[in-house]
Amino acid sequence: MxxxxxxxxxxxxxxxxxxxxxxxxxxxxxxxxxxxxxxxxxxxxxxxxxxxxxxxxxxxxxxxxxxxxxxxxxxxxxxxxxxxxxxxASCRKSILSMLYGPFVEDGTIDLAASIEQLHIDDVGGLLPEEKKATIKNLLTARSGVYHAASNEGDASAMAPKRGSVEPGSFWLYNNWDFNVAGYILEQRTGKTIYQLIDSMFAKPLQMQDWNINEQRKTGDTTRSKYLAYHxxxxxxxxxxxxxxxxxxxxxxxxxxxxxxxxxxxxxxxxxxxxxxxxxxxxxxxxxxxxxxxxxxxxxxxxxxxxxxxxxxxxxxxxxxxxxxxxxxxxxxxxxxxxxxxxxxxxxxxxxxxxxxx
CATH class of the missing domain: 3.40.710.10 (DD-peptidase/beta-lactamase superfamily)
Known part of the structure; x- marks a missing residue:
């Protein structure tokens, strides 16, 4: 011993x-x-x-x-x-950022597109000012959208009053932004985040322990319909x-x-x-x-x-x-x-x- x-x-x-x-x-x-x-x-x-x-x-x-x-x-x-x-946990968000890269480059995703243009809404509705937020704003945590997220674990307790902040002008670590960014990626590519990880990373990188069947989304859909992609x-x-x-x-x-x-x-x-x-x-x-x-x-x-x-x-x-x-x-x-x-x-x-x- x-x-x-x-x-x-x-x-x-x-x-x-x-x-x-x-x-x-x-x-x-x-x-x-x-x-x-x-x-x-x-x-x-x-x-x-x-x-x-x-x-x-x-x-x-x-x-x-x-x-x-x-x-x-x-x-x-x-x-x-x-x-x-x-x-x-929240390392998932940096993984999402990586997944976005090829689809921004080939034009599948336009970072300047607003969530209004993408027909994004949520439980109880978003405010007109909030709908001006762009995909770039979501990926940089500067959306100005302070709707409740489906999961906890962010800084939303420090959020300003809804509708009081112009999108892009204020940084706040907000799960709503990150979850919606995940939803948009899936909608624009026609694949789940897990399918993208599997094809873009797991296979080319020869990941040793990845199991797509182990992955799952969670969240409270009475708060927000956009789930967290754990x-x-x-x-x-x-x-x-x-x-x-x-x-x-x-x-x-x-x-x-x-x-x-x-x-x-x-x-x-x-x-x-x-x-x-x-x-x-x-x-x-x-x-x-x-x-x-x-x-x-x-x-x-x-x-x-x-x-x-x-x-x-x-x-x-x-x-x-x-x-x-x-x-x-x-x-x-x-x-x-x-x-x-x-x-x-x-x-x-x-x-x-x-x-x-």
Whole structure:
């Protein structure tokens, strides 16, 4: 038992899959059926002792059930059961942003279209001012529509009076926006979000644990007819999603998401300063198109151009371009566990600090 405990604490990474060959394209490395491991931690610029201490921090100070850190296309560090699928909470919204990309590029979706033009209405009716909101407003959480969402878990308690805000002028993290954006994508493409994930991501990325039959929508249709499109991923498949973003939408020889869309959606639309002034700020972040973006004064060093999907209870897909790194971090809520965002940010700080100077 002592030997097993020592192995758990002091081996920097353990892989749940066999080491298989990887594919390199344009000087980038991609996983095939499973991820390769970084075979020499120190040679690749990382401090072994610091990564061992990071493992102890995860055990002692978080409730994480899975962590995968990808460095230049290979696993640098992992913890927990990375193949177990569970609910990724609001990370679903960043996934939706990715799905939009090809359909904006080919003209299937016009971001300037208003919800009135799309014949969007809801329980009890929308106000004339609210119907002016565009798809872009929905994707950037600036719709000005403060109708109740079918599910909780947003900042709607801080919403201004309905009809008092011009669409596009005020940022508020609002599930109504996100759920309606999901509905519009399905209506414009003729496919469900889960079918799109299956064809656009699961197959080309060789996602190891995706199960379309596990996915389901939820919500109270007496509040709003637009349901929340909840998603179940494994940690190691979350890492594939993040790695697709890091590689600007390209996977091996296929451009799955337009690179321009990746750039557009991960740039700040609503600054952290604005959010502080509007009393809707969230930690170190500004907001783009359904992605949280490190913003002033935190977007320095390793966090330059960094962005993250985040979800309740401790779900994160973080992309750190300066380190050529992706971090997938999961906390399975079914186990009654939670990891707060401030604890996760401390985890990231310790991870970044493990890089040899």
């Amino acid at each position: 002592l030997r097993l405990l020592m192995l758990t604490i002091f081996i920097p990474y353990l892989s749940f899959g066999q080491q298989t060959k990887t594919t390199s394209n344009d000087n980038y490395t991609y996983p095939d059926s499973s991820w390769q491991l970084v075979t020499n931690i120190a040679k690749n610029g990382w401090n072994n002792d610091s990564l061992n201490k990071l493992r102890l921090f995860i055990i002692d100070s978080t409730n994480s059930t899975g962590v995968v850190v990808i460095q230049s296309g290979k696993i640098l560090f992992e913890y927990g059961d990375t193949k177990e699928t569970s609910y990724i 998603i179940w991923f494994s940690t190691r498949d979350m890492a594939r999603i993040g790695y697709l973003m890091l590689r600007n939408g390209r996977w091996k020889d296929e451009q799955i998401i337009p690179a321009d869309w990746i750039k557009k959606t991960t740039a700040v639309v609503s600054t952290r300063k604005q959010a502080v002034e509007e009393k809707t700020a969230y930690y170190h972040f500004g907001y783009g198109y359904l992605w949280w973006i490190w913003d002033e004064p935190y977007n320095k060093g390793a966090y330059q151009n960094a962005y993250s999907a985040t979800g309740a209870y401790g779900q994160f897909i973080t992309v750190l371009p300066k380190l050529d790194m992706v971090v997938a971090f999961k906390t399975k809520y079914d186990y009654g566990r939670q990891t707060s965002t401030d604890v996760y940010l401390k985890f990231l700080e310790k991870l970044v600090a493990a890089r040899k100077q």
